């Protein structure tokens with residue numbers, strides 16, 4: 658199957674864009690899968706900034722990176738991604754948002770539309786030309802529809818002269834399948 662799910666689509670996009678030596682961001686560290694994926698792509702010369710509000714997520718991610726021997730190229734930040742501009746003041750090649758809650762974790766500590774949008778706004782400024790932001794949005798069930806609806810209202814109004822916004826959606830699947838959004842900075 659060419660595109661199995663939204664997370665797979667976001668990884669395919671990131672793989673095409675991110676090269677060794679790049680500076681990139683994982684906006685939601687969680688259990689460290691995406692941070693590890695990014696750390697492998699940027700290599701020794703690159704940097705991954707990885708954010709999470711939960712200490713358990715930061716610890717899980719650190720362990721994952723140490724086991725894979727790539728912790729040296731990652732800056733783990735125990736803070737909300739809405740504060741991204743406090744930690745990064747240079748252009749970045751890519752930003753990954755994998756929204757929702759930590760699997761098997763506290764569903765009350767899920768991402769929220771307001772802070773996610775604040776972070777996306779700041780990341781659009783940090784992004785270098787030809788860089789991308791990927792967003793995997795979970796909705797329905799525990800996640801509800803609020804964050805998805807807020808993000809859609811926001812991304813539909815992003816300046817089309819500067820950014821291309823693409824939505825990948827499995828329209829023939831049941832039970833609210835996750836949606837992959839890709840925002841590319843075109844000039």
Ligand SMILES: C[S@@+](CC[C@H](N)C(=O)[O-])C[C@H]1O[C@@H](n2cnc3c(N)ncnc32)[C@H](O)[C@@H]1O
Nearest residue numbers: 685686687688689690691709710737738755768
């Ligand atoms: C679906 S998980 C991320 C999965 C992760 N990318 C991975 O590969 O394992 C979502 C994470 O977002 C975190 N989160 C919620 N609000 C946040 C915020 N404002 N800033 C950063 N992380 C946040 C949660 O704590 C949770 O760990």
